[in-house]
Amino acid sequence: MDEIINRVTNSALEVFDLEDYYLNGIRTQIDISQWLFEGFLLKEKDFREALKNHDWSQYENQYVAIHCSTEAIIPAWASILVTIYVAPFAKKVVLGTISELETALYQTILHTLDYSQYQDKPVIIKGCSKKPVPESAYVLAAQYLRPFAKSIMYGEACSAVPLFKKGK
Numbered sequence: 001m002d003e004i005i006n007r008v009t010n011s012a013l014e015v016f017d018l019e020d021y022y023l024n025g026i027r028t029q030i031d032i033s034q035w036l037f038e039g040f041l042l043k044e045k046d047f048r049e050a051l052k053n054h055d056w057s058q059y060e061n062q063y064v065a066i067h068c069s070t071e072a073i074i075p076a077w078a079s080i081l082v083t084i085y086v087a088p089f090a091k092k093v094v095l096g097t098i099s100e101l102e103t104a105l106y107q108t109i110l111h112t113l114d115y116s117q118y119q120d121k122p123v124i125i126k127g128c129s130k131k132p133v134p135e136s137a138y139v140l141a142a143q144y145l146r147p148f149a150k151s152i153m154y155g156e157a158c159s160a161v162p163l164f165k166k167g168k
Contacts, residue, residue, distance in 0.1 A: 013157060014118055014149075017126040018133045018141060021109045025063055025091060027098050032068040032078060040072040047078065056085050064090040065101040099134055106137035110144055118148040120166075127155040 033039040035050040064086055066079050083093050094104045125141055138154070145152055146164060153160035 012121055014121045014123045015126055015157070016118070016123050016141060016145060017129075018106070018137050019126070019129045019131050021106065021113075022131045022133065023063070023105050023109070025061065027065070027101060028059060028062045029065045029067060029098050029101075030059075030082060030086065032066065032074060032082060033070040033072060036068075036070070036072055036074070039070045042072070042074050042078055048081070051081060051085050054085065056089050059086050059089045062090055063101055063105065064093045065098050066093065066095050067097055102132060102134045103136040106134065106140060110137070110140050113144065115144050115148045118145055120148075120150045122151045122153070123149040124153045124155065124157060124160050125163075 035042075035047050035054075037043050037046065066082050066086070068074055068079075079095050083095075087093055092101070092105065092108075094101045096104075123145055125138060125145070142152060142163065149164070150166050151162065152164040153162050155161050
């Protein structure tokens with residue numbers, strides 16, 4: 001009987017798995033509308049008082065996204081003031097949604113990696129993940145890998161989609 005050979009394992013193909021760079025930790029979204037009159041109107045004195053009395057320690061070591069779920073027009077200083085209160089407790093604070101927070105985390109991480117190990121190698125950016133990897137992280141990874149990789153594919157080794165091949 002012929003031996004089954006795993007050609008993927010024996011190939012020069014390098015797998016770049018964004019899940020490997022996922023930062024573990026709690027993600028929290030703070031909704032500014034909770035401190036607005038009827039969710040839409042910012043009354044400065046009331047807003048400042050509400051922030052002063054809020055328990056900011058509950059965000060200890062969390063990744064925080066600040067946003068407003070209503071269509072209220074709020075001054076820029078409002079989200080900055082929320083940041084001033086939460087920053088001493090949070091690991092990172094961004095203005096936006098949880099998805100934008102994930103993007104910011106990946107931007108920070110992917111920027112610091114050494115991609116030289118992928119020099120002139122075929123690379124597959126692993127497509128399936130169990131963690132919430134935003135599409136923007138794949139876009140960033142492709143940008144960082146392109147100058148180094150011989151080729152870039154997306155997906156799984158058994159069904160990869162070719163994206164880039166370095167010219168001769």
